[in-house]
Amino acid sequence: MDLKSILPKKNEEEEHLWSLVIEPEWVSAGIWKFTNKKVQIVSVSPPSHWSSDEELVTACDTSCSAVVTSISEEIDPPAKTVFGVMSSWVDGGEIKAEYLSKIKKVCTELSLSPVGFVVISEALSNYYKLEEGGNVNAVFLGVSKDSLEISIFKLGKLAGVSQVGRSVSIVDDVTEGLSRFYTGEAYPSRIILYNSKEGELEDVRQELVKADWESSEKVKFLHTPKIEIVQPDNKIFAVSLAGGSELGEVDGILALETPSSEKILDVKEDLAGGLPFSEETVLPDEPNLQEPVEEIAPEDFGFTVDTDAVSDNAPPVSNLPNVEAVEPIAEKTADMEGDSLNNNVRHEKKNLFSIFGKFKKVRSSQAKTPNMPVKFRIGSIKPTIFGIVFFLILVIGFFAFWWFVPSAEVTIYVSPQRIDDKTELTVDTLSEDSDLENMRISGQTIEDRVSGEKSIPSTGTKVIGDKATGEITVYRSGSEISLDKGALVKGPQGLNFTLDEDITIASGSVLTRGITKARVTASEIGAQYNLASGTTFTISNYSSADMEGTNESAFSGGSSREVSAVSDNDQKNLLKELQNELEEKLKESILGKASSDLFVIDDSINFTVVDKEYDKKVGDEASSLKLDLEIEASGIVVERETIEDIGLKYLSQRVPEGYTLKNDQIQADFTYKSEDDNLYVLDLFIGADLLPKIDIDEVKKNITGKFPDVAEEYLDNNVPGFSRVVIVFKGFRFPGKLGTLPRISSNIEISVGSEK
Template structure:
């Protein structure tokens, strides 16, 4: 019996190709959409191409499709395609003629059936809104190798989009582009970069180093981020999916009733209808057709081979179609005709107990009352909605001298004093570095020299007397006595004596050869001289690593810094709940330090053991919050509230202590939100639809905007806010 009542529909899935085409890269995505409208992106791929050579673009697209095809189910042809272009490719919602010809060549060569295209910036905005769950207030900047596109959105609405040529100074380019939005009172404080340019990281770094608050209408320094590489093609998929509807496929048990007796294809659409639909879409997109696009005759510009390839490709154009709250897209408006169908007739026979006429009326009335009560109760308790009021905050920068007093137990708002406590501990550690000092060591050369006395008087030279040859110096190892010279017939015999000598310096240079002449220090060479008969030996030298004074200094500073960080971490780990460490209050003193080597000693590395005593000041976060609230409130403009959770506080300078008080300079970056007295707003907007509620709120309150979303609704009133005001959540959000 159940089999006769239930007709199971086969799951309908269609597979599509998305191509985001820019001037230097092609991104592709394989995606599917089922009968319930669920979209799944099965795979993505991308390929670069040479901007000046469209043939390389077709090859790149072919590679992208080849990368995606392994994910396509067997028997399915990947032909139906959607495209994404930057605004410079489009004019008045139509592809420019110079680009239209290129797209026609690509779709013809690759046997693709084009369905339509989307504007990339608006598609990205729609994708972000879908993935982040709220309408976007953002500046989108899409970069290509030669161009960039800047688009500004506020609460999902496109304020403006402009394309520009890139120059060498991209920061200057962006500043000039922002001038296009000079009439926007406050620019969004979020700037997202995306696209195919290879230098996005460098662009981001340059933008982060630029003083935007002084150069454009930014309330805060903008948050600048780079979107993932596949964002563009995923955005094309999401934007396109909203425009593509699937046909209904009949079940085997369904009673067929097709008015025009058209044969139904496997996809649920008549072969004739599908053919006509593609032709209609192609005609609209404006690639080619029975009547060529105005001012562009592609057929005349193609070779005979290209014309033959294009013979079975349906032409395409894009009708104007602006989506409310979505990315503007151009898709054929025709949907395949659905075959008519009917369900089997069912006959029920129910025997009811006999009632008197009056009793039956009472029963019916009772049932109606019960049903009405159930409907009312369900409509009261079940629906839920969220209304968000968007306000423009103000920033307030305050610098104050504040004291932390370890002798105090309460906050003194007038004197700007908060109570504190002192924490002491000791930390130890070891560290080492590679030594940088160098030293030459070795042995001194030794030898024997004969000293000659050319005078008529004997001479005694003391131990240590220097003799010299060139720049090399040697000293006598012992005292030596040299006899005087003696006369002989016709000649003079010099007095002489041999003595051992040692070089004054180390090194091989003192290993002098035999027959070297020497002079005696402080004595005339005409009276005294020396000569060696044998080569001097033993002189050696080598360079070694030793501890330099700077090595000890560097290691000391390095280890002390580590121990200071360790001391701060240990203080924080021991803090009680709600306690904070005062920035800049941590002081340290070295208690003990021991090096493994002294200055000048030979070693490749130097190690140090150190003990450090640390003292720090802590305070209660609640005490500081109490003081901040008073300080900020006293300086806030009228009709603005202090937002504690969005306030940043930092210690800019720690001053000298005064007894039990530690003085410090505090910088407060406070965020103020305008006061909006909404009163009993929830009661006022019950049973209104979202659009009427937003219009009412904007007219009544001084706010920047409003957002409304119905989370759960009663099917009879699915577009209305709940009847029960307690089920309408109202919250504030800063732009």
Template sequence: MDLSKVFSPILSKVGQGTPKEDYFLAVKISSSQVLATSWKVAEGKVAIGQIHSARIEGNDFDSLLKAADKVVSQAGSTGSVEINKVIFAVPESWVSEGKIAPAHLPNLRRICQQLDLTPLGYVVLSEALDSFFKEAEGAPLTAILVELDGRSSALTIYRAGKSLGTAPLLQNSDSPEAIVAALENALKQFTDLEALPARIIIYDGKSQLDALSQKITAHPWTGRLPFLHFPRVEILPSDFVIKAVAASGAVQMGASLNISELAVSSPKIVPPRPEIRPEESQQATRESEAELREVSAQEAGFALDADFSEVTLPVKSPPSPANGSAEFTPLPPPVIEKRPDQTTDQTSKKERRHPLNLVGATSFLTTIPKTLFRSLPQPSPPSSLKPPPKLIPLLGVTLLVLILGFAGIFYFLPKATVTLTLALKNFDHEMELAVQTNGSSSSDQKVITGEFLEVAEIGTKKGIASGRKTVGEKAKGNVTIYSVAGVKSFVAGTTITSPDGLKFTLDRDVSVASGDAITPATVSVGVTASNIGATHNLSSGTKFTVASLSSSDYLAKNDSAFSGGSSREATIVTKADQDRLSATLSAELSAKAQEDLQAKLAPAQTLLPTAITSEVSKKKFSKDVDAEAETLSLDMTMNFKGVIFSTGEAIGLFKQEFSSDIPDGYTLTPEESSLTVHQVTVDKKGAIKLDLGLSSKLAPHLNLEDAQSRVTGKSIKQAKASLSSLPGVSHIDVTITPRIFQKFIDATVLPWKKDNIQIEVITE
């Protein structure tokens, strides 16, 4: 949530006069505990109260309310003022589509109602950390944020200040081994990322953080996930996040915060060291010349038995965020409240610097001895030729402590991240080679070995019948054959013909006796029309000639009308319909076979797509040719056989053939390589020849440990000059933290401690 929107109603009142001093609460909720702190911004100063925490003993709302009530009661009271304005900090699991999830929103409302709180808004933990690190390191965050919160543990990946996604950590226990395994499984979900950030930041862990850090650093990340080099692991204190949340609100109210104070849960307070300005030194010299006197340790700048807990934080003019989001601003060094024996003018001139402000500390180191010795008695009387004996050891110890302290600060505190941008070279070539499935490879003859890969495909396809045909039933009836001649036999199928030329056939064999004109012989027999159609439904009394006999000797006549004859136009299956359906299904099975063959390939294998052979093992149509039907279907099984070869073996031939095109210090990157088959020919003996194209990248070979050694203890200019000589390095970025070391870049050197330098590699 944008905190600028939360505080805009309050900020709008700043220009209408002096705003009333106000207090706020920051409440951070996790699955196991609730943390709270109070903070305020008044008269240009900001203060963050004590951190209070309480465990959530159960999984119900009452347990959450009890814990929240405890910490809010502790943090929400400043004596006479009760604080009720609150900002909630929630984990990733509580947010869905940019809003508090419906499962958790009622709980926040009930907490506000029952604890009499006024909610100003909420902020997601990972977003608060992203804002903090952007301000602390001077560059957008690129890291993997790991939130350890029991069953709600999750990770969020940031690249250049942009969230690339969140994934839950599904560990089966809280052991370091289980967390590392869950972290690896969660990172494997980001398959679209070419490289993962080589920085892992862990926060909110309850225990075993040192053991977890060791497990993570011992895990083989680069062999299992796309890390360009081994990731750096950072563990944040438990109170880090809630301070960052309070800081976000303070910045929106116009305050400037000391980021280094937010980075530790219980900061060790170091006595502030005064900075003696040149004009003050000159004034002190004049005063000492005017009046020589012995001074105490307190007057010399040492704070003995002083209470350093009372520290005020000076605030500069509030920044104007470019996008309105919560941003952090480095805090000016804290100053010590003036002592009662100091005048107002002295307090305004002698500003006390924070111990980690190295510029002020250096000035303090060089000016303190002069001030002390100027304050010592001068050799006017013989008894004052030497300083007091008790002060000499104090001066020596002080100087030694300061020298060792600042040497340790310069050695252990600075950290640097050096980002090398590599320019890859293109490597595009074509070559003709042969693939043998029954022989051995030969690099000299440009022959590589291949093998067969088989797959069976089963499919069913429906089609539409397109043939047309007249169909129907034949007319049937009975006739009486008359004979006025001798005995005559007629076999089944004998044709009788009507006067209109319609033909019928006898249904069975019959014989007719001899007869005469007065008493003809007769026999009755069934007949069937030769063709379909209603035209053969003849009326009774129709006379027929029998075969080719004379009608004066033999004659047939129907005593009743013929019936049953009919005809109509119907759709039938043709041979073309079957062929078309077979070709369509065959093409579909071939395409599916190519996909299945590709799916069966190992990561380092390539399939020759145009060298796939097929064979039909089963083919069955639902309708035969000329069968009456509107549709037909086909069931078919086909066996496919493809030829595959080793991608690495082919790339090896390219490396050998075109080795002269690979510059010194560069190497071919198989992960950036792709093979393209342009043409495949297979002769009668089964020999396969193909034109193969390789498109790849040449990457410079870098020794990261050598790169660290090159820049250790070097100035930024020297480091960039040294790294620029490495092959393929096109751009170099150096980031030094804490940011105080970047105030004078030209005078700043990279850490003397080699382990404090991280080398990151990216490609254009």
């Protein structure tokens, strides 16, 4: 089915459509129409927050309601809807099943009729093309609470998309995401940020502006990138422009009844529509990159042109209108790197051929040299003897060089034998002497303190606003009565007010009632308390027959809105993150303070929060939260020599024959058990990787002058635990039969290593 069969024809009455932009946590809506080859934006809503499926429906309803209340009563709310979604919602040109169910639920609950979808970043790219009159080279950065969506556009075409989880540093996250696209070429020097939380986007922009991109090793720009923020309404404009291209030729967009902001855009005629929801259609493999064109057509926004879903030649899309298929980043990068590699290879071959060409030319010129006649003459016997002596000197010199000069390094790797033991140990931080018989040793306390600060975006929300006020006329049938300030005044639908001051109502009868004017204030904030004139009120607990009130003028001033605020979880999460960072820094500092002759007992390190101060309280209106934190730590250290002595005491009797145990082979680990004042009870785990006893002089004697393979065979047969040998000749090694190990044993250096 063609999308044009769903959307209105050019000769039919103008029809309004919805644009619904769904981002992580935020929804915004707008109504538009296609008129005189232009997309006319009628109204746009402010963004509404959501976090669950139920809240998504409520947020969509809130945004749509805000739009409907702002348009003329002559306009009937539309049903047909074009959706703008993140690329993470799309797979192979189709809305993923998990997100398709969300869209269907929204459409069912709000009586909407889905006619197509477009990826927000692609729609924005084409909208900027319209605004700026040229293809866009930019990095579009969708910012949400938990992730970033990075889309790179080159010459207006999508080069790839990457999803990156949020961490502490937005600069590190952007660097990580961009590095996944790296092909050796510089990235576009323009970063465009979008989401619906403008305060957060400004914070992100400031961090990216302050970043030192020039010194970054992972990403390269031609120059410092320009950082821009997409206005929230522009996302509705972009999605509406995508939908308008399906109705016919589009040459401009009118934003919110503002003709002066009109931008002209030339596009092709007879643009066909996309497809409605379908569970059976699939997307064929199509290239994502195309040559840039001057026109913006429906294909630019991800819609199908002049085709039908049942046609074999049409590019089918599942569930919603077509979106250009995005090639996997890894494949795209591999292709780019492959092209670059092939170019390098061709370039290298060209250089090699040039060199060989010159070589052949020289050799050819030498070959053409004419043969010169050579004459021999037998001389006296003295030159002959001199020649023989000279030859003997050369032979003797060569032999001496071969015998005395060569040297080599031989590293023998052996498989170690592991031995372990465990014992209980008491550390006394007040004693200076150790008692190894009773496993009680002296120790020291080492302390340090560190402070730091950290900020995170706030995640909470709260409703703020003003209370409505007004004046009522109180009527009394009965004796005179006085009412105190704060007395309850009950309005319709449970809307309550209170008196602003003490009043006295004169006595009256049914025919002539006592009358008094009084100011009242709403009990809570909100526009629902702005009651129209003529509303009837009951006073306190009196019946309407005894006393009642009415307002001659409408109440005003009541309002409410949702703002970002600090939540209890924000403070807890910030404390946990910063405390972990500072504790890790403290631990490294304590380990660094301990000299090489000391063991630091990790389990004994205790951390204490000395001071913490938040810049905002829970419930305060704020887009971010900052914490200043100070932590101190203390730990126990013992002398390495003492631990090695304990290791020798417990392990020496377990050393097998042919192996040796040395102090530097002993390893130790501690587990904290208990503490009593200055006494710390620990479990000590000691172990060692034993190496076999090797007589280095005997080994040298037996491998001197041997070929490497012969030497390796000897080591395999005579060295316990032998694994392999690495022989490195220093300087020059003679070839062939002359390539033996040095003939002088002092020219061979032997070392023994452990095979891990």
